[in-house]
Amino acid sequence: MDEKGISKAVIKRLPRYYRYLGELLEAGVERISSNELSEKMQVTASQIRQDLNNFGGFGQQGYGYNVQYLYNEIGKILGLDTVHNMIIVGAGNLGQALANYVNFEKRGFRLVGIFDANPVLQGVSVRGIPIQMIDTIPEFLQNNDVEIATLTIPKESVVDMADMLVKNGIRALWNYAHTDLNLVVPDGVIVENVHLSESLMRLSYNLTSYERNQKNQ
Amino acid sequence: MDEKGISKAVIKRLPRYYRYLGELLEAGVERISSNELSEKMQVTASQIRQDLNNFGGFGQQGYGYNVQYLYNEIGKILGLDTVHNMIIVGAGNLGQALANYVNFEKRGFRLVGIFDANPVLQGVSVRGIPIQMIDTIPEFLQNNDVEIATLTIPKESVVDMADMLVKNGIRALWNYAHTDLNLVVPDGVIVENVHLSESLMRLSYNLTSYERNQKNQ
Numbered sequence: 001m002d003e004k005g006i007s008k009a010v011i012k013r014l015p016r017y018y019r020y021l022g023e024l025l026e027a028g029v030e031r032i033s034s035n036e037l038s039e040k041m042q043v044t045a046s047q048i049r050q051d052l053n054n055f056g057g058f059g060q061q062g063y064g065y066n067v068q069y070l071y072n073e074i075g076k077i078l079g080l081d082t083v084h085n086m087i088i089v090g091a092g093n094l095g096q097a098l099a100n101y102v103n104f105e106k107r108g109f110r111l112v113g114i115f116d117a118n119p120v121l122q123g124v125s126v127r128g129i130p131i132q133m134i135d136t137i138p139e140f141l142q143n144n145d146v147e148i149a150t151l152t153i154p155k156e157s158v159v160d161m162a163d164m165l166v167k168n169g170i171r172a173l174w175n176y177a178h179t180d181l182n183l184v185v186p187d188g189v190i191v192e193n194v195h196l197s198e199s200l201m202r203l204s205y206n207l208t209s210y211e212r213n214q215k216n217q
Numbered sequence: 218m219d220e221k222g223i224s225k226a227v228i229k230r231l232p233r234y235y236r237y238l239g240e241l242l243e244a245g246v247e248r249i250s251s252n253e254l255s256e257k258m259q260v261t262a263s264q265i266r267q268d269l270n271n272f273g274g275f276g277q278q279g280y281g282y283n284v285q286y287l288y289n290e291i292g293k294i295l296g297l298d299t300v301h302n303m304i305i306v307g308a309g310n311l312g313q314a315l316a317n318y319v320n321f322e323k324r325g326f327r328l329v330g331i332f333d334a335n336p337v338l339q340g341v342s343v344r345g346i347p348i349q350m351i352d353t354i355p356e357f358l359q360n361n362d363v364e365i366a367t368l369t370i371p372k373e374s375v376v377d378m379a380d381m382l383v384k385n386g387i388r389a390l391w392n393y394a395h396t397d398l399n400l401v402v403p404d405g406v407i408v409e410n411v412h413l414s415e416s417l418m419r420l421s422y423n424l425t426s427y428e429r430n431q432k433n434q
Contacts, residue, residue, distance in 0.1 A: 015415035079425025093314030198232035208296025
């Protein structure tokens, strides 16, 4: 599989393709044309053909795409065919919400530990996994093969935490704290920042500009 | 302020500018050059100048940008200078996490109601707001001026819920359910979908392709 020269924009669309194809599979759909996929995804059919050609082009003239095959191939490209062990640091509402989201397990993200600084939470279980204290993380990481840490802790402590996690072997950070970690981790450590407030601001922008347009008409 | 012809890509970057400028303000920084902003945001300086020129260009040669002024102007463009009333539908962990996030209030998103279908939660308060039952939503919306509904309910019920909310006057949906609502709401209703699993898949892709590259070296 040749993945050279795939643009970031295409990579960004792959999870969406994967999600849509998953929905089609659930609905029992076995094959789909780029036109149908286009309508469902609100992306042009030629864009879809172009995107999927990046990965060797799984479509066949007059047949369309085999949904299961495409789903599996995109899953492989996304690394969803291997198991990644994950811990969650920060067992507040958001941390617990993510811990309870079983779909992550289905896609190969196996939750192996949850940590918090609040002694009240010690031993409380989320989905069968007892919350442990944050100062036990280094020992835990020495004894367990963990690649991903999800950070649902306050902004103030997240840089030091990221630093400690990376020193103890964490390879990827899924960061919900309101700061970007990209600049503070060494090269080769993967950072994916989730900024929920930015999403709300986009909503606000769209709402406001729609209302302004209505007034001007 | 002329907002015509602003590309979606620019709009997408505005919340990031706003967040960075907010951090600078907190740190007491009064002015910043596009070069400094560029380094912090990992966007080229010419990109920053180009982006901000879209809004009349607030920079001055040899002085840079006035942080407070730029922050306020971008806030206005994003509609953050007016108050938007919001409800949360779904008071599970994720709904409660969002309800507890006070920064939203600071930016003009005022939480006025939380709803759930689970009778066990009736009357339980989150940040002083009692959880109400979902069947009371139509009456609530008739008596309160609410623009935004945050949807933290399962995928299975989200389409019907969106339909009911829109019929009762909701103008914007902030959707966390794992399905896109864009196709099911009427024109003019704003939808912002948050797909956390797609973010995790991007992380997985980056982690996997980094590891593949290491092996090939």
